[in-house]
Amino acid sequence: MAFGLGLLNGLKYTATRVFKTYVGDFKHLGRRYDDKLFKERQSVKGSGIFTVQYPEEKLPVPENFRVVPFLVYEPALDENGKPLIDPATGKEMIGKQKCTACGICSKVCPPQCIWIVRALTPEGKPKPQPAEFYIDIDICMNCGSCAEFCPFDSIKMDHVYELANYERHVSHIYDIGVLSKPASYHAKIHPTDWAAEEAERAAKEAKKK
Numbered sequence: 001m002a003f004g005l006g007l008l009n010g011l012k013y014t015a016t017r018v019f020k021t022y023v024g025d026f027k028h029l030g031r032r033y034d035d036k037l038f039k040e041r042q043s044v045k046g047s048g049i050f051t052v053q054y055p056e057e058k059l060p061v062p063e064n065f066r067v068v069p070f071l072v073y074e075p076a077l078d079e080n081g082k083p084l085i086d087p088a089t090g091k092e093m094i095g096k097q098k099c100t101a102c103g104i105c106s107k108v109c110p111p112q113c114i115w116i117v118r119a120l121t122p123e124g125k126p127k128p129q130p131a132e133f134y135i136d137i138d139i140c141m142n143c144g145s146c147a148e149f150c151p152f153d154s155i156k157m158d159h160v161y162e163l164a165n166y167e168r169h170v171s172h173i174y175d176i177g178v179l180s181k182p183a184s185y186h187a188k189i190h191p192t193d194w195a196a197e198e199a200e201r202a203a204k205e206a207k208k209k
């Protein structure tokens with residue numbers, strides 16, 4: 001092979017890729033971040049440069065992707081059985097926390113980053129619900145053991161990964177307000193897990209009848 005031909009071949013390959021990227025951009029003008037198109041460009045059919053233009057572009061995460069845990073709550077319902085929405089936050093209002101404050105998650109957590117305070121009745125007796133619930137998200141190693149061992153399906157692993165902040169001592173100690181997310185959110189990000197839980201619940205109900 002003539003001297004330098006390999007180098008030229010390499011440059012030709014790179015230049016073709018760059019050119020195809022611009023062709024693709026013009027071809028899909030205004031639709032670059034369209035979900036369907038993005039998937040196509042990231043698939044084997046895609047051409048051009050494959051770099052994900054984060055944060056404008058984000059790759060979809062798999063269902064079992066794990067970052068930090070969240071607590072699942074059942075929403076408060078209106079007279080038609082629809083979830084009540086808090087106008088201040090736009091979130092579904094809390095009807096009932098699924099968590100019973102049993103403490104299993106905090107016992108099995110390898111780095112011990114879960115802290116739970118159980119609620120009390122006016123007579124001072126323990127109630128099966130948490131008054132406070134904290135997770136230090138910088139110590140959490142995203143193992144998912146808490147979600148795995150929870151007997152009430154009330155703690156699940158979230159997909160949100162953009163957690164950077166300017167300090168950690170306040171904003172990275174997630175309290176019950178930050179950790180709580182509605183069951184509809186769990187159903188949305190974990191459809192397979194949710195369907196299995198619903199099937200199990202329906203089977204238990206049917207057994208009781």
Ligand code: SF4
Nearest residue numbers: 099100102103105150
């Ligand atoms: S294991 Fe589940 S029910 Fe028990 S304290 Fe943890 S989240 Fe709550």
Ligand code: SF4
Nearest residue numbers: 109140141143144146
């Ligand atoms: S994911 Fe693992 S480390 Fe994080 S809170 Fe749950 S058990 Fe602890």
